[in-house]
Amino acid sequence: MNLNNHIEDRLNRLGQQLQSRPTLVEHVQRQLEAELPSIQNSGQNLSMYGNHKQYRRLAISSSLVATVATLLWSILSTSTATLAYTQVIEAVRQQKWLHAQAQFPNGEQGHMWVSLDQNLWAYRFGSSRCFYDGQQRARYELSESEDAINILPFSEEDKSGAFPTQTLTEESPSISWLFNTEKVVHQEQRRIRDNGREWIEFEMKLWRGEHSIAILRVDPETRLPVRMELRSAKDLVKPIVYEFDYPASGPSDIYEMGVKRELPIVDLRPSDNAQRIIDAMAASRARIGDFQMLVSTTQAFLGHAIWRRGKCWRVDLCYLMNSGGAWPSTPLEESANRSQWFEEQLGKTERVPLYICDGQTVWHNQSPLGSTKAVWERSSHVAPTDLMSGEGLGNLADAGNIKFPSLLYPDLSRKAGWEFTFDETPEDNLGLVVIKRSARLATATPQVGHEWYFIDPKKGHAVVKAELFTVSANQQAEPESTDLRQTVVMKDFRDATNGTWVARSIEMNMPVISQDTKSYSQITTTTQFDMIFDPEFKEGLFEAPTDK
Amino acid sequence: MEIESDSELVRQSKKGGINAFGKLCQRYERTAIAIALSILAEWHSAEDAVQSSMLIAFRKLHTLEDDAKFGSWLLTTVRRKAIEMKRQQLPVTSTDFAEKSTPLLVVENKDVSDWIDREFIHELVQNLSEADQLLIGLRYFDGHDFAAIAQILGRPVGSITKQLSRAIKTLEKKVHMEYKHESK
Numbered sequence: 001m002n003l004n005n006h007i008e009d010r011l012n013r014l015g016q017q018l019q020s021r022p023t024l025v026e027h028v029q030r031q032l033e034a035e036l037p038s039i040q041n042s043g044q045n046l047s048m049y050g051n052h053k054q055y056r057r058l059a060i061s062s063s064l065v066a067t068v069a070t071l072l073w074s075i076l077s078t079s080t081a082t083l084a085y086t087q088v089i090e091a092v093r094q095q096k097w098l099h100a101q102a103q104f105p106n107g108e109q110g111h112m113w114v115s116l117d118q119n120l121w122a123y124r125f126g127s128s129r130c131f132y133d134g135q136q137r138a139r140y141e142l143s144e145s146e147d148a149i150n151i152l153p154f155s156e157e158d159k160s161g162a163f164p165t166q167t168l169t170e171e172s173p174s175i176s177w178l179f180n181t182e183k184v185v186h187q188e189q190r191r192i193r194d195n196g197r198e199w200i201e202f203e204m205k206l207w208r209g210e211h212s213i214a215i216l217r218v219d220p221e222t223r224l225p226v227r228m229e230l231r232s233a234k235d236l237v238k239p240i241v242y243e244f245d246y247p248a249s250g251p252s253d254i255y256e257m258g259v260k261r262e263l264p265i266v267d268l269r270p271s272d273n274a275q276r277i278i279d280a281m282a283a284s285r286a287r288i289g290d291f292q293m294l295v296s297t298t299q300a301f302l303g304h305a306i307w308r309r310g311k312c313w314r315v316d317l318c319y320l321m322n323s324g325g326a327w328p329s330t331p332l333e334e335s336a337n338r339s340q341w342f343e344e345q346l347g348k349t350e351r352v353p354l355y356i357c358d359g360q361t362v363w364h365n366q367s368p369l370g371s372t373k374a375v376w377e378r379s380s381h382v383a384p385t386d387l388m389s390g391e392g393l394g395n396l397a398d399a400g401n402i403k404f405p406s407l408l409y410p411d412l413s414r415k416a417g418w419e420f421t422f423d424e425t426p427e428d429n430l431g432l433v434v435i436k437r438s439a440r441l442a443t444a445t446p447q448v449g450h451e452w453y454f455i456d457p458k459k460g461h462a463v464v465k466a467e468l469f470t471v472s473a474n475q476q477a478e479p480e481s482t483d484l485r486q487t488v489v490m491k492d493f494r495d496a497t498n499g500t501w502v503a504r505s506i507e508m509n510m511p512v513i514s515q516d517t518k519s520y521s522q523i524t525t526t527t528q529f530d531m532i533f534d535p536e537f538k539e540g541l542f543e544a545p546t547d548k
Numbered sequence: 549m550e551i552e553s554d555s556e557l558v559r560q561s562k563k564g565g566i567n568a569f570g571k572l573c574q575r576y577e578r579t580a581i582a583i584a585l586s587i588l589a590e591w592h593s594a595e596d597a598v599q600s601s602m603l604i605a606f607r608k609l610h611t612l613e614d615d616a617k618f619g620s621w622l623l624t625t626v627r628r629k630a631i632e633m634k635r636q637q638l639p640v641t642s643t644d645f646a647e648k649s650t651p652l653l654v655v656e657n658k659d660v661s662d663w664i665d666r667e668f669i670h671e672l673v674q675n676l677s678e679a680d681q682l683l684i685g686l687r688y689f690d691g692h693d694f695a696a697i698a699q700i701l702g703r704p705v706g707s708i709t710k711q712l713s714r715a716i717k718t719l720e721k722k723v724h725m726e727y728k729h730e731s732k
Contacts (some may be wrong), residue, residue, distance in 0.1 A: 007716060012688060014582070015689045015690075015691060018578040019579055019689070021581070024595055024599045025602070027599065028570070028603060319609065366677065368679065
């Protein structure tokens with residue numbers, strides 16, 4: 001067999017397949033032709049137009065608020081110059097309300113309010129209205145169609161520090177990230193003169209984004225922030241400007257933000273019992289401690305080695321072509337010298353680092369081949385929290401199946417647009433509880449995607465089985481009724497030393513479609529997780545690569 | 549036939565030349581779809597990602613500092629857009645979940661051609677540098693010959709053939725491993 005020809009055949013075949021599709025370019029050109037006159041006539045330059053979407057995203061999301069509050073902390077927290085951050089935070093804390101008016105480059109305005117006293121915050125932008133009640137831990141949102149008010153529980157993100165009243169009231173806040181994804185890479189403080197008086201300015205640089213520079217102006221007399229600008233590092237786009245003031249009162253509910261009182265309220269919060277389960281799953285995920293782990297999948301010749309210590313983690317690719325058969329070659333026994341076993345197994349592979357997270361930044365090797373030098377880049381797609389998050393259903397870019405926390409303890413918080421059912425006493429599942437979620441898919445024919453999670457309270461509220469399937473909108477939701485079905489079964493559970501339960505293997509049955517016959521078949525793979533908790537970590541394991 | 553370099557077409561596009569921009573996009577369209585497919589695993593979503601990325605690229609063309617690097621810049625935009633779409637896919641369908649959870653290199657059923665092709669795209673994307681992906685894509689997916697690729701990228705033909713040969717060898721190593729695996 002001439003492998004080289006084989007490769008070229010496959011490439012050519014793939015090329016033919018790609019070229020058989022109709023071109024998109026004509027459509028793109030038509031769209032640009034339609035847009036271009038309006039861009040030019042609007043007096044805006046291309047860069048402004050191009051960023052319109054980004055402003056909207058910033059404005060309509062809670063990020064508008066989180067930006068202000070978190071930036072306050074981020075800018076001030078490490079300052080050692082003339083004005084200490086504690087003085088500014090203290091001055092802000094003494095105010096009844098903090099109000100910010102955001103001015104976007106396209107002329108649109110947004111408003112946000114924070115009351116530290118009452119643990120409330122809210123924002124208004126265009127037709128969007130959102131009101132957060134920290135006491136109730138509930139979020140009131142005007143629905144997208146503006147015909148109802150949705151009440152939702154706080155998401156995990158809300159709870160994890162993006163909530164501004166929490167950020168500003170914590171004694172030792174530990175946030176150096178905006179929206180949990182944007183890293184602060186540089187900060188400085190200076191005194192300036194403007195409009196005949198002196199101000200203190202704090203400048204912060206974010207690691208990415210077009211508005212990557214934040215400049216906060218503080219009145220040295222009152223010690224209160226008065227203005228903040230989010231600027232482009234290269235002056236490519238106009239800044240977003242926030243003006244702060246400190247009114248005696250603010251909105252006490254969503255109606256005081258211009259929402260009609262006659263609108264129906266749709267309470268999307270799960271029952272107390274369901275919320276307890278969701279919270280317990282999050283707590284179990286959070287309890288997973290430090291570990292090292294080998295991940296191997298049947299029929300794959302790539303494995304992964306993972307180390308995690310607090311916020312630091314590392315993922316290595318393990319090429320198994322020279323491993324001499326099954327890997328790991330011997331099972332991990334409870335009584336064995338586990339560190340020695342781990343090192344022995346690593347020694348049977350050709351190992352290449354793929355990700356290193358030093359606690360602040362995730363570095364990604366862009367050339368993860370054993371024979372080539374690593375090419376390290378700061379990852380713009382993977383955040384330090386991604387490995388242990390409940391999002392992603394097992395997936396981490398470039399390293400499938402390694403995210404066991406999101407497989408065992410997914411974040412099942414209620415979200416707008418999803419139906420949610422909690423069954424405490426399902427038939428045939430003694431001892432388990434079931435959370436079912438579903439949503440209409442964006443498909444040409446009406447279809448609904450369903451996710452059923454079977455949760456075992458006796459195993460730390462871990463998911464022990466999941467059914468994920470798609471059926472027609474008018475079809476009964478039964479996994480057996482469709483070929484578009486995936487079943488995930490967690491096996492061989494054990495109680496980890498810290499009280500969290502983990503599965504040593506996860507079996508997945510997945511649908512595969514044949515292009516020729518258009519019929520589905522199922523394939524089964526099993527992923528094995530050999531975990532060692534609280535290991536001794538080698539020095540330098542999580543250090544940022546120096547050859548970047 | 550004289551082929552305009554990417555740099556030349558980018559210069560025209562930056563002045564609002566939609567036709568020039570169309571030519572640029574045509575050069576990389578299939579490669580872009582292959583990359584989006586590797587992430588989204590579904591034709592329509594991949595095409596949506598590419599179409600959006602092309603529109604974004606035109607609007608942000610002024611931010612491209614090195615006009616000769618349009619290709620890799622566009623493909624990076626596609627990659628980011630596809631990842632963003634992947635994250636926003638609500639809800640996760642069965643097939644989507646399968647794709648997320650599937651080990652990239654599993655070869656279960658060689659008769660299922662769609663599976664093989666998708667997997668092969670995965671291999672390309674997983675095992676080649678972005679520069680190599682670009683070359684493989686231009687040659688095999690977008691169907692340009694060596695001379696045309698050299699003119700597009702403004703590089704000597706010799707360096708193109710050498711780099712392509714290295715990329716094929718890298719793939720050869722992977723396929724060899726797969727072949728050995730299947731033979732067991």
